[in-house]
Amino acid sequence: MLFSNTAAFAEQMDREDPLAPFRKKFLVPQHNGVQSVYLLGNSLGLQPASVKDYIGKILDDWAAHGVESFFDAKEPWMDYHDQLTGPLATIVGAHKDEIAVMNQLSVNLHLMLVSFYRPDKKRFRIICEAKAFPSDQYVFETHVRSLGLDPAQTIVEVTPAEGEDIIRTSDILDTIKKYGDETALVLFSGINYYTGQVFDMAAISKAAKAAGCRVGFDLAHAAGNIELKLHEWEVDFACWCNYKYLNSGPGAIGAVFIHRHNHDDSLQRFAGWWGYDKPTRFRMEKGFRPMAGAEGWQLSTPALLLYATCRASLEIFEEAGWENIQAKRKKLTAYTWFLLDELARDNGRDTMRFITPAAPEAHGSQVSVLMARRGRETYEALMKQQVMVDWREPNVIRFAPVPLYNSYSDVYRLVSALRNLTQ
Numbered sequence: 141m142l143f144s145n146t147a148a149f150a151e152q153m154d155r156e157d158p159l160a161p162f163r164k165k166f167l168v169p170q171h172n173g174v175q176s177v178y179l180l181g182n183s184l185g186l187q188p189a190s191v192k193d194y195i196g197k198i199l200d201d202w203a204a205h206g207v208e209s210f211f212d213a214k215e216p217w218m219d220y221h222d223q224l225t226g227p228l229a230t231i232v233g234a235h236k237d238e239i240a241v242m243n244q245l246s247v248n249l250h251l252m253l254v255s256f257y258r259p260d261k262k263r264f265r266i267i268c269e270a271k272a273f274p275s276d277q278y279v280f281e282t283h284v285r286s287l288g289l290d291p292a293q294t295i296v297e298v299t300p301a302e303g304e305d306i307i308r309t310s311d312i313l314d315t316i317k318k319y320g321d322e323t324a325l326v327l328f329s330g331i332n333y334y335t336g337q338v339f340d341m342a343a344i345s346k347a348a349k350a351a352g353c354r355v356g357f358d359l360a361h362a363a364g365n366i367e368l369k370l371h372e373w374e375v376d377f378a379c380w381c382n383y384k385y386l387n388s389g390p391g392a393i394g395a396v397f398i399h400r401h402n403h404d405d406s407l408q409r410f411a412g413w414w415g416y417d418k419p420t421r422f423r424m425e426k427g428f429r430p431m432a433g434a435e436g437w438q439l440s441t442p443a444l445l446l447y448a449t450c451r452a453s454l455e456i457f458e459e460a461g462w463e464n465i466q467a468k469r470k471k472l473t474a475y476t477w478f479l480l481d482e483l484a485r486d487n488g489r490d491t492m493r494f495i496t497p498a499a500p501e502a503h504g505s506q507v508s509v510l511m512a513r514r515g516r517e518t519y520e521a522l523m524k525q526q527v528m529v530d531w532r533e534p535n536v537i538r539f540a541p542v543p544l545y546n547s548y549s550d551v552y553r554l555v556s557a558l559r560n561l562t563q
């Protein structure tokens with residue numbers, strides 16, 4: 141597609157955008173009555189305007205029926221999560237019974253390690269990316285230590301080659317080949333939070349399986365952002381938060397994917413009563429018998445108020461259609477990269493380095509820019525102009541135009557502001 145670097149062109153793209161009306165379904169931050177350019181979907185997605193209604197319905201049921209809402213509400217709480225697992229399955233490329241909506245991401249990572257990281261004398265290593273999100277690093281470190289192992293001897297981190305920002309797929313595959321016999325689990329993010337690099341999950345999963353390892357992904361930055369085919373790729377498990385691209389609010393309920401090929405009772409797990417066989421759960425009997433499917437990993441009473449925010453958002457995804465969202469995401473990011481490339485060419489490519497890979501299949505919505513100078517000032521000036529982006533030490537500005545509520549004009553405004561501030 142041919143793009144042009146003018147405001148009129150961006151406005152024309154907005155007029156032709158079939159998803160443009162969806163912006164109204166979100167509460168875009170405003171300043172003096174003017175909407176900000178909100179490019180922080182990689183951090184906290186915007187609030188769907190319908191969230192209050194969805195929460196209100198739960199509160200109304202609670203008021204009207206008390207605990208009987210589990211069975212007597214118009215939409216009984218007992219089955220409320222069924223409204224979430226289907227849309228999430230579409231988004232991550234899974235079957236509905238492979239999804240459970242529960243807890244939060246770091247908690248779920250620990251729970252998944254209980255089931256899928258079972259080190260023995262021969263296979264004990266975890267292969268992961270260097271500089272994974274800190275919470276993941278702390279999860280790996282403390283989990284490994286809790287099993288009596290030394291993190292330094294156990295965790296193998298794949299790093300970028302000397303002088304490079306992103307990790308080459310060939311280096312990941314070579315590491316799996318090298319340590320495969322000693323590795324219990326290969327665990328990467330789907331998209332690295334800092335660089336925005338999309339990992340080749342199909343290739344990693346295939347290589348891990350061929351080496352006899354389990355494989356999992358942290359999809360915090362991938363779920364709701366890029367196309368995923370978790371079932372087809374034979375990924376053992378994945379976890380993600382729903383507050384970034386899935387707009388379910390701060391501290392939103394998290395979710396897990398557990399492949400059907402793991403749906404048997406042979407895996408160890410940390411259990412709670414909400415994972416117990418549903419038809420007989422309330423007999424309250426001794427001896428844990430899991431529900432079939434990923435929901436057998438649930439522990440606690442469902443967090444209905446959090447389910448409600450997630451549902452408000454997922455209904456917008458359903459209405460817009462996942463394929464349409466992907467089509468716009470690709471167009472919007474292609475346009476973003478077109479404008480950024482012009483800017484880098486005009487400014488001198490060494491002044492701002494786009495550490496996110498430019499190849500369309502190697503990035504999602506996020507772009508991370510390493511500023512050679514005046515990075516912090518540039519970030520602060522953008523924020524002052526109501527162009528909302530984020531800052532990561534020591535010198536990176538990240539932004540993520542997302543298809544459901546960002547426009548082509550938002551992107552034009554961002555890159556024009558960057559141009560004014562950096563020339």
Ligand SMILES: Cc1ncc(COP(=O)(O)O)c(C=O)c1O
Nearest residue numbers: 244245246273275333358360381
């Ligand atoms: C890649 C990644 N993993 C883990 C986390 C931690 O998630 P939570 O705070 O929901 O446990 C985040 C949070 O932003 C993240 O980006």
